Amino acid sequence: MTRKQRRLTLIGSGLAVLAIAVGLILGALRQSIVFFNSPSDILEQHVSAGSRIRVGGLVQTGSIERSPDLNIRFEVTDGKSSIPVAYHGIVPDLFREGQGVVIEGKMGPGGVFQADTVLAKHDERYMPKEVVEALKKSGRWQEGEAASK
């Protein structure tokens, strides 16, 4: 092969791999991204059952109900509206009433959110950013709130 042909082979195979990667990325983005919503968004937009979403907000005071076999129900609120959540498993250490949480899962039948992941804050000083956003949207956020906690 001449120098030119070799270079063309090299560039060609490079572009081919790149094209495959771009195809994979686009396909994966369509299938696997998860949208983030606040409880108000969900109630207003009627998120279709079955699609994976993330919800951020505070655990409604007085809403936690634990039943045997590690089933837990609680409500997540952004101060304006709240949605009921069902979860099976062990909740994280900082999961408490009035605390910020981010949950991931699907909207189930009967308007109960079926969570398969519950994330709480790593540190008592900081709110998850998603929760802050949700509270800001509903107008229940005061600057400096997280710091004074």
Added chain:
Amino acid sequence: MIPELGHYALVLALALALVQSVAPIVGVRTRDDALMRLGSSTALVQFGFVAFAFAALVTSYLTSDFSVANVYENSHSLMPTIYKFTSTWGNHEGSMLLWVLILSLFGALVAAFGINLPATLKANVLAVQAWIASAFYLFILFTSNPFLRLANPPFEGRALNPVLQDPGLAIHPPFLYLGYVGFSIAFSFAAAALIEGRIDAAWARFVRPWILVAWMALTLGIAMGSYWAYYELGWGGWWFWDPVENASLMPWLAGTALLHSAVVMEKRNALKIWTILLAVLTFSLSLIGTFLVRSGVLTSVHAFANDPTRGIFILVILVVFIGGALGLFAWRAPLLKQGGLFAPISREGALVLNNLFLTTACLTVLVGTLYPIALEALTGEKISVGAPFFNLTFGPVFIPLLLAMPFGPLLAWKRGDIYGVAQRLMAAGALAILAVAIVLVAQYGRATLAPFGIGLAVFVMGGAVSDMVERTGVFRLPGATARARARGLPRSVWGTAAAHFGIGLTLLGIVCVTHWSDEKIVELKPGESTIVRHYHLTFEGIVPRQGPNYRDQIAKFTVRSGGAVVGEMMPSKRTFVARDMTTTESALMTRGVSQLYISIGDARSDGSIAVRIYYKPLVLLIWLGAVVMAFGGGLSLSDRRLRVGAPKPAARAAMQPAE
């Protein structure tokens, strides 16, 4: 007094760095030897000053000087000494100080050990290194000063985030930073080569040890971070595709590609422009990683504080350095002379393939990490990109790379014989097919992908072994001859085989843990038992324990296997008094390279607790593989060629002026 001295030392280091940014380059232009040599002295003294500043902050921490705001925020007088020490970098300001400490250390190492370097190259390298250092000294002094005092010193500190009070954290960030910052040397060498407008095989030989050191440190740093997340966060996962993890994976992928392309450049004087570009990109990705973690763009354990001015400052550094370097590249790269020719089927060809797949894999990670941030900035829509995305993109790109990996080292330079190599890989291939068949039969209908994952891992490991068998002739030649050949082989050859074998080990661990982990979530009352795999676990009850700065509620478990007690496991809920914060301390029991893993939930009023039990088969191989990879890097680094450096006359002769 001590914090003020530390602050002052940092200002002096900045002053020296500013001198070093200009003087050596002027020296090169005016052919003034004294000015060129000045860079070495300033680099050494600069390191001295930064080390002093760092020592000052460490002293403030060890003496619990709460008049220093940073110490008050992150330390507590009751914390064990080791955590007082590691708190130094368990916060934003301190970790940036560690960053520049390592940066100045590398500068000093180049000054001290770069004796063989051509004087002009060394001067330019040290100048570029000083530009980076100046930018980060300014960043620390203006936005993240760790030495700020409080007007009314409190009596007690607020303590380090309990999640970070762990031995894993003591060593994970320094190693990670050694890796990140180590690539700055490759960046400086690349920029220096572009400034000089010439480059040759000797350049690659000079820069390769630095790439190796950075790569080894980053490999170990990532592995330690992953192990820490595995046992500390209590979810039993070892990789979450968290943006912060991705931030360290991207420089690793690019750095691995750089390591390989530098070999081609050293041996065959080819891929020169590409290697320069990769060196620039690798450090750029390290900077992007620092930006992502330090700017507060992300929420995670690593994002210590959200101060917008810091984010903007780092963003400016990022744009100036990445943009500047790429601009320099576009302007000067055409001056560099094209390298040697090679056929597509050859060692060079295999290494090009390696680079192609590694950079593409890096691209998929980059897109997955930045896309949510970009989308939120542009449309305000918030999304999260998680493991499914990376499994669909990163996986398919990595599999062909691993399949091709055993072929590379067996191919000859310039023009290789693919059939000959395939013959030599027959044993490894047969072993792999056998492994696939056995697992397929044993797991029929249960795991569809796992058998092929196991087969791939066996092929990768078998390939590395075949390579060494081939080179030493251990089965073909008399024992004494084979031993003599083994001794005669360059260490770098052994290093390559070890590192490739390590990849196979990690893959084996990943496949086994992904497909054959057992997870059980149950509620147990004292005295009750549960069975996971072939282990019988009895919950004995809860015992309290008082630690130095925490209270533990330990859940005692007795583990039996086949009727015999094999040990006790004691996961706990740990309440840290200073922050009134509880963490879950999981318990691990290592059996061979597999692990039993328990983490507990809150205790109920009737004495029962929620328990999450995992059995993780061969899980330790994931990190053991990384250690073997780093060991391979170390072997390669100890190679005589790299240690002694190029013989001077030969190196000079190889220098070729730009056209």
